[in-house]
Amino acid sequence: MPDVAANTSLPIVSTDVLDRRWIDVNIPCQAACPIMTDVPGYIEAILNADFETAYRINRLDNIFPGVLGRVCHRPCESACRHGREGLGEPVQICFLKRSASDFGMKPVDLDIDANGKSVCIIGAGPSGLTAANDLAILGYQVTVFEQYEEAGGMMRYGIPEFRLPYDIVRRDVKSITDLGVEIRTNTRIDSWEALDKVKKEYDAVIVSGGCMLPTRLDLPGLESDGVYWGLDFMMRSNRETLGIHPKNVVVIGGGFTALDCARTSYRIGAASTTIAYRRTREYMSFSGEAELEHLHEEGIRL
Known part of the structure; x- marks a missing residue:
């Protein structure tokens, strides 16, 4: 067993292909994480009620633990061994990340030597x-x-x-x-x-200007009044008051942005909101069954 891969408390993981394969097999949650966050390390710290250490382990790889503890799409949980057939449910890793941030966040205290640049x-x-x-x-x-x-x-x-x-x-x-x-x-x-x-x-x-442009569809009538691209709708609602009462709203799509737009329209006064999606529910993107329950509670039709 490679020493570096076996000792998950180390902040550095070997790039040797054998070490990566060992992690893929033995720590699939960490392997599934795009930034290879030390999942076992911070869960162990939380188990010991050491939330500050859990936060610091998170922040080695992820400088937005509070954000991702709420909106990450959780590939680690899909890969979790505890969710395999006959073993029960996957560990709620994302909520644990959130708890590390909410209960253990402390100011970063580093002794930094300025280089004059x-x-x-x-x-x-x-x-x-x-x-x-x-x-x-x-x-x-x-x-x-x-x-x-x-x-x-x-x-x-x-x-x-x-x-x-x-x-x-x-x-x-x-x-x-x-x-x-x-x-x-x-x-x-x-x-x-x-x-x-x-x-x-x-x-x-x-x-590092980002990509604040929506994915556009080539359909007639989309430039009409009252038609918003999902990203534009979210940008406007987050930057200013965007009232649409008492309009009936239809959201086309089944991804995270579509669900955000639907639930936002409900909050800013839509008379009714309906999500229209071309495929079946299992192909939609949502943060667990709880989000679908929220849609039902808010009267949003799917």
Whole structure:
């Protein structure tokens, strides 16, 4: 058994193919995680009521544990061995991640040696904030430019507050600014001239503008009044009051955004809301059966 792979308390996992195969077989939950979070490590810490250690283990790989503890699509749980036939139900790993953040989050206390270099990052979404976090730890002076009123990108403006409270996003962002990262909101870099100016002021520039464009359908009539693209609808509802009362709303689609739009329309005054999906329920994306129960409780037809 490879030592590095066997000792899951280590912050570094060997890239040797044999070690990765060992993890795939023996720790499928960690192997399923896109960022290889040490799931057994933080669950053991929670078992010992050491939520602070659980939070710190999470944050080694995942700087948004409060966010992902609420909105992750949970590939770790699908891979969990406890959910295999005859073994019962998978461990509720996502809720455990959330508890580590909610009960164990402490300010990041690092002794960082400044290297005298400055970096500008354009965009304060997940990728831009991750780059800011990692560069700050390496000693760079980091400034992030964000066009909207708050940092967070899709985490802040693409997900409804009832599913991901704004304060949770702010709390995870604060763990990054606590490292000395400066975030300048309401600052838009939208021309070559503005970019050239920034390039002269910093040693390096990272463009991390994200993809705030919806997936569009080629159907007639979609440019009519009262027709919204799902992402545009969520962006507007998260940035301003978007009243649609007493309209009857139809949401086309069965993914996370579609369900968010349906449940948001209910909250801002729709007379009725219906989800129209081209396939059967088992192909839909939702956060467990509880979310389908919420749709029923809110009177949303499927």
